[in-house]
Amino acid sequence: MNKAILSLLLTLSFSTHLAATNQAANNRQSPEEYLSRAHALLARSEVTKAFAFVDQNRDATLREWAAITEINAPSGKERARAAFVEKILRGYKSLNVRYDSAGNLIAVRKGTGGGPIVVVDAHLDTVFQEGLKIKATIRNSRIYAPGVGDDTRNVEAMLAGIRAMDHARIRTKGDLVFLFSVEEETSMRGAKEFIKEHKGKIDYYIALDGGYEGFTYGGIGINWYRHHIIGPGGHTRSATPPYSAALPLARAIARIYELPLAHNPPTNLNIGMLGGAEVVNAKAADAWFTIDLRSTSNEVIAGLEQRIAAIIKEESERAGMTVRTEIITTTPASQLPGHRDSRLVRTAEAVYIALGFARPPITITGSNNASVALLAGVPAISTGAGPCGGAHSLTEWCEIEPLYNGIKKILSLQLALAELESSTRTTE
Ligand SMILES: [Zn+2]
Helix, strand or coil: CHHHHHHHHHHHHHHHHHHEEEEEEEECHHHHHHHHHHHHHHHHHHHHHHHHHHHHHHHHHHHHHHHHHHCCCCCCCHHHHHHHHHHHHHHHCCCEECCCCCEEEEEEEEECCCCCCCEEEEEEECCCCCCCCCCCCCEEEEEEEEHHHHHHHHHHCCCCCCHHHHHHCCEECCCCEEEECCCCCCCCHHHHHHHHHCCCCCCCCCCCCCCCEEEEECCCCCCEEEEEECCCCCECCCCCCCCCCCHHHHHHHHCCCCCCCCCCEEEEEECCCCCCCCCCCCCEEEEEEEEEEEEHHHHHHHHHHHHHHHHHHHHHCCCCEEEEECCCEECCEECCCCHHHHHHHHHHHHHHHHHHCCCCCCCCCEEHHHHHHHHHHCCCEEECCCCCCCCCCCEEECCCCCHHHHHHHHHHHHHHHHCEECCCCCCC
């Protein structure tokens, strides 16, 4: 049998198997049952106590959030920020704290046993250049500072949640693993290394990043290309044709934008950067443009990739030129069959609703560390602890008040998944 077909068949049967096990594990409960369990969890006295602690400590939480934000941590240079967080974590007896070889800071809150292992991840790194002085300012119920939202709000939510659990003497059956990851913004190396190292030992993975009202449970595929059209160039007054390579480039771009894009599966295409000659009075010998192509379906990406390549080839040849394509990065779409009905997604949905997020937007277009987990076959979702805006800009901001609600939400998710120990055993 053809090797490619064989591997395709294997993939298909593996996916079917995954889907089947995922479904079987799931459909034991209806959405209503998940919801009533979420309500029961929120009614538990330890949970009420933990929530009250979150409310009583708003000011301290806000101060700590600002203090962490002010330690800039460009990807690969998270050391100072990690050390600050490490010091806080080491103050909590409930945790086991260490670094791994990738530089991730990891704090494990051991369970009593017999429950799922839940990883909660927020990334330490920022997109801002080294040496940038950051000062958080508060006005009109918002906090402003580069990185305050992405991803410091979630780092803070994890810390505040741990304190609340400790205060309420909450014990879970499963281990809670708090992962303060590195290099999310550049390569997701921190999450990749962590997941590789813990293969087969993670039941659920929650990546805390963008978002607030809802969550994602799938990763969108993202391919970035730079296409060059190579021609002879020449002076403006040289014999024409040949034209500047800008002409086939323009024709190709116009045709690419005429390609129909699916809404379902969600698919996007953007041509954002282009270039040509270095001077005004030369025909471009190398005209180039970038494409950012995204879809939750790898088949759709592959299909569009082919059609785009054919257009560029046709337009180049029509002008007597050639094509050179560089792939800048590729991240495959990561979707787990049957995941919408999995215990993780159903539980998360129920927790959101029980906390008053009436119709949480639940999508499959995430692009963060959850994708790394999903690609490795680990059930994952991504969400955020508060509403923020202006990510990756110097004018980044977050609403302050909803963060406290977000802390409760993240905490509830952890407890619902790792399973709260029965009341009799919560105090010791
Ligand atoms: Zn982020």
